[in-house]
Amino acid sequence: MTLVWFSIIAGILALLCVLWTTKFRSTGTRHIDDAATQLRPVDVNAFRNLMDHGEREYLRTHLSSADFRSVHRERMLAAADYVWCAFRNAGILIRLAETSLNDPDPTIAATASNLQENATRLRFHAMQTLPKIYLSIIFPGLDWMSVDLAEGFDKLNRQAVVFVCVRAQ
Amino acid sequence: MVFVRLYLWIAPHLLLALCLIGLLRNGRYKKFPIFFTYIVFEEVLFCGLLTIYLPALRPVASLEGYRWVLVIGTVVSAILQLATLYEIANVLILDRWYLARALRPLLRWTVALLILGTAAVSATLSQTGMQRVMNVFEVLNFSSSVINLGLLVALLLFTRALHVAWKSLPAGVVLGFGISSSVEMVASSLISLGKTSYINIDYMRMAAFHACVLVWLVYTFRQERSPQSIDSGIPKPDLEAWNQDLQRMIER
Helix, strand or coil, X not given: CHHHHHHHHHHHHHHHHHHHHHHHHHHHHHHHXXXXXXXXXXXXXXXXXXXXXXXXXXXXXXXXXXXXXXXXXXXHHHHXXXXXXXXXXXXXXXXXXXXXXXXXXXXXXXXXXXXXXXHHHHHHHHHHHHHHHHHHHHCCCCCCCCCHHHHHHHHHHHHHHHHHHHHHC | CHHHHHHHHHHHHHHHHHHHHHHHHCCHHHCCHHHHHHHHHHHHHHHHHHHHHHHHCCCHHHHHHHHHHHHHHHHHHHHHHHHHHHHHXXXXXXXXXXXXXXXXXXXXXXXXXXXXXXXXXHHHHCCCCCCHHHXXXXXXXXXXXXXXXXXXXXXXXXXXXXXXXXXXXXXXXXXXXXXXXXXXXXXXXXXXXXXXXXXXXHHHHHHHHHHHHHHHHHHHHCCCCCCCCHHHHCCHHHHHHHHHHHHHHHHC
């Protein structure tokens, strides 16, 4: 009986989820100009520093275990903020690039396509990195994180600048 | 009441025929051949069931044959629905290798978990008072709805998280399947509770399928919307401002 009620509630929730996500899709492009103003700068060097394995080892060897945990937690929370910021920026850039995918100028269309692909890749990478950062707060000994994300930020920023310049000409 | 029942049974299939014409006219059947095949199958099944049902109005006992055709049709239809969802996933994501690498295992695990969950819940759905064929139909219907719904929710959430753009028709197809599958899931569960009459639940199912077909019809004939151009909506000073923001990001 409980399972049956559970499946009734799950069915209703799934319907609401489908309606909500498809509604969001239809209104998303209308607010691209609002979203574009929400691009936030990401300090790539600071992020690299926070994710640096050597830095972490240095702190581990020079601080007491309790202090290291506390400092590490602060550092990872700061890193998570950067990743969230990059995640949002990538989302905005995906939608921004989408507006120019069918541009009659092939240079703009190609730049937009490139930007969209890399922004999607970065957003996906950020999605994978966030849980690792939060897990690292709980288990500071584990080293699951890659610094590829910082390279991704850099590449995407360069492409975004190229895209905006090309588009503004 | 008989009129409403006949309307809810026949009208969606007439609208589906319009969908077929629409897909053929705008050539979208080439991009979504499995969805096209699914609609053709639904129409063939409807014609078959109608042919069995009409003479069966007199000797009610021959409804058994009608029900077995319905069960077999449900199995084929469920397979085609899953294939349609895979087709949509392929168009949206699986042709981008870096996303396909993540989505394939996600879809595989989702299906595996859904099959396990469905098997567990389906066992509680069987009713002793019901005929065997109807029991089989309910369990099949419930299982296919849960798997469909689970897959499409996973697909929607994944693409939503990555801001993958949905074209008009795939969004419509998924919305239609979402409405139909969720109502089917709730309906099968309500039947097993035994508190609502079968006829009322049948009305609910048919109304959901009607809504689903209406959604498909609208999206089939709707022009593909191209995203807003920057020139039309965003002034040049904004572009300069983004440029400066992004330059700052790199300089830091």
